[in-house]
Amino acid sequence: xxxxxxxxxxxxxxxxxxxxxxxxxxxxxxxxxxxxxxxxxxxxxxxxxxxxxxxxxxxxxxxxxxxxxxxxxxxxxxxxxxxxxxxxxxxxxxxxxxxxxxxxxxxxxxxxxxxxxxxxxxxxxxxxxxxxxxxxxxxxxxxxxxxxxxxxxxxxxxxxxxxxxxxxxxxxxxxxxxxxxxxxxxxxxxxxxxxxxxxxxxxxxxxxxxxxxxxxxxxxxxxxxxxxxxxxxxxxxxxxxxxxxxxxxxxxxxxxxxxxxxxxxxxxxxxxxxxxxxxxxxxxxxxxxxxxxxxxxxxxxxxxxxxxx
Numbered sequence: 001x002x003x004x005x006x007x008x009x010x011x012x013x014x015x016x017x018x019x020x021x022x023x024x025x026x027x028x029x030x031x032x033x034x035x036x037x038x039x040x041x042x043x044x045x046x047x048x049x050x051x052x053x054x055x056x057x058x059x060x061x062x063x064x065x066x067x068x069x070x071x072x073x074x075x076x077x078x079x080x081x082x083x084x085x086x087x088x089x090x091x092x093x094x095x096x097x098x099x100x101x102x103x104x105x106x107x108x109x110x111x112x113x114x115x116x117x118x119x120x121x122x123x124x125x126x127x128x129x130x131x132x133x134x135x136x137x138x139x140x141x142x143x144x145x146x147x148x149x150x151x152x153x154x155x156x157x158x159x160x161x162x163x164x165x166x167x168x169x170x171x172x173x174x175x176x177x178x179x180x181x182x183x184x185x186x187x188x189x190x191x192x193x194x195x196x197x198x199x200x201x202x203x204x205x206x207x208x209x210x211x212x213x214x215x216x217x218x219x220x221x222x223x224x225x226x227x228x229x230x231x232x233x234x235x236x237x238x239x240x241x242x243x244x245x246x247x248x249x250x251x252x253x254x255x256x257x258x259x260x261x262x263x264x265x266x267x268x269x270x271x272x273x274x275x276x277x278x279x280x281x282x283x284x285x286x287x288x289x290x291x292x293x294x295x296x297x298x299x300x301x302x303x304x305x306x307x308x309x
């Protein structure tokens with residue numbers, strides 16, 4: 001049974017070709033099927049759409065009126081189908097990624113660089129927020145996917161881990177002696193602590209770990225970015241809790257010193273979050289694939305930039 005939309009496609013093609021046989025050939029249909037579709041449409045609309053001529057068919061007055069609208073509608077539909085196909089092939093489109101500043105700078109940039117190099121016509125919209133904010137934006141449809149500090153526990157979200165990360169404590173020259181041998185967490189909490197703001201996933205993860213040991217953290221300074229944690233430690237304001245993988249440029253150059261713990265904080269991960277109920281777009285699927293299939297290396301900030309010069 002021919003649908004109304006299919007019938008209008010047939011009508012549009014017959015109107016263009018001025019011939020049932022040529023329209024049938026263009027539509028890969030039999031001529032009787034084309035004739036039947038037009039007959040059914042005429043019956044449903046209650047009017048004659050074509051008259052036969054020696055050269056084929058011609059539009060009636062009503063047919064011409066209908067064609068002026070149908071031709072535009074069919075062209076728009078075909079254009080939409082073409083654009084959808086191009087979007088699936090990543091010839092254009094937009095990818096909205098939510099990510100924190102630190103993950104963006106120290107982990108995601110080379111993958112964003114490769115994606116942009118391969119698909120320059122796909123617009124990248126990078127939104128920086130905390131992990132809880134990114135999860136809310138995912139569920140409201142404002143993002144295609146987010147790259148978050150895990151763990152994230154939300155039944156509406158699919159989680160896919162990318163890399164393991166480790167929370168450590170670092171210090172500047174003033175506290176350098178602390179790095180000479182492993183320290184207990186009881187010793188650490190007696191020192192002036194510098195932590196991220198309480199709403200961040202990283203802060204909450206470390207706090208929960210300390211609580212399992214019966215210890216509550218009371219930071220002396222709270223900051224809004226990972227880079228500031230490193231800088232405040234470097235200038236001897238206290239002991240900063242940072243992510244080791246994102247602090248290698250400071251540690252390797254001796255700007256700060258890693259304080260080993262007698263009992264290390266359990267590792268966690270950075271990972272992709274996206275809605276379970278909504279399929280990823282072609283662009284989002286490709287970006288996830290690029291990120292997860294690339295070899296994982298330890299880099300410092302300078303290495304990230306050098307990778308994509």
